Amino acid sequence: MTVEINFIEKKESKYVAPVLFAIAFIFLLLLIAALIFYQRYELSTTMESDKAELAGLETELLSLQKETADEQLLKRIEKEMEKMQEETAPVFSMYEETVLPLAGGKLSVYEMTEPEKIVIVGAFTSLTEVADYTEMLSEKSYITDTELTEITNGNDGFEAMLTLKIDSALAVEELNEHAQTLE
Structure with missing residues (x-):
């Protein structure tokens, strides 16, 4: 059996550290991008539900305004009728x-x-x-x-x-x- 003896000095790779940093950096970028997309999805879902709720509230507000306007009109008509009855001979x-x-x-x-x-x-x-x-x-x-x-x-x-x-x-x-x- 032959034994091999290598007297050449082993050189460490000079690219290992930058490659590891590059991989870590890319991993962090991917993680940040995933978080941003997740937040965007959550915000868009929240916005859609808020828009639906806002539309419902606007519809309810319009109906309440109409009822209030109708009530105010009815009261004004009643007051005008009472005034006319008081001012004109029956x-x-x-x-x-x-x-x-x-x-x-x-x-x-x-x-x-x-x-x-x-x-x-x-x-x-x-x-x-x-x-x-x-x-x-x-x-x-x-x-x-x-x-x-x-x-x-x-x-x-x-x-x-x-x-x-x-x-x-x-x-x-x-x-x-x-x-x-x-x-």
């Missing part, structure tokens, strides 16, 4: 108080020619009935003037035209009170 109550005594189809015309003027044409069986009706209208506090404008004699009796002048403020006050007592 025509139905006035009609009831001035025309219902003419029961039995005796009324032929009921017309508000002006805001404070009403013309009533009705059929009466006698002049006494015309006078009683005129007196009943004169007793109403909101009627300032009752004028018998025209009276005609017909086959079935008399047809009378009455012109009533009304104090709107007093009519509003008195007839609104009357309407509230009926409710």
Whole structure:
């Protein structure tokens, strides 16, 4: 058996350390890149869920705003209606108080020619009935003037035209009170 003896000095590789550093550096770069991609994925997932939640909240906010707007509009309409009712004479109550005594189809015309003027044409069986009706209208506090404008004699009796002048403020006050007592 032959023994080999090598008297040449062994040289250490001068590239081992830089290669190891290069491998470690590349490994660290890959690790950092993986962390960045992972964080990007997590952030994009979080952003998508936040966008969906934001869209849901926006939809809910829009519906709440619509409900609030509808409620505010309804309240404003109610206030305007109350204001109008307080400022205008209740025509139905006035009609009831001035025309219902003419029961039995005796009324032929009921017309508000002006805001404070009403013309009533009705059929009466006698002049006494015309006078009683005129007196009943004169007793109403909101009627300032009752004028018998025209009276005609017909086959079935008399047809009378009455012109009533009304104090709107007093009519509003008195007839609104009357309407509230009926409710």
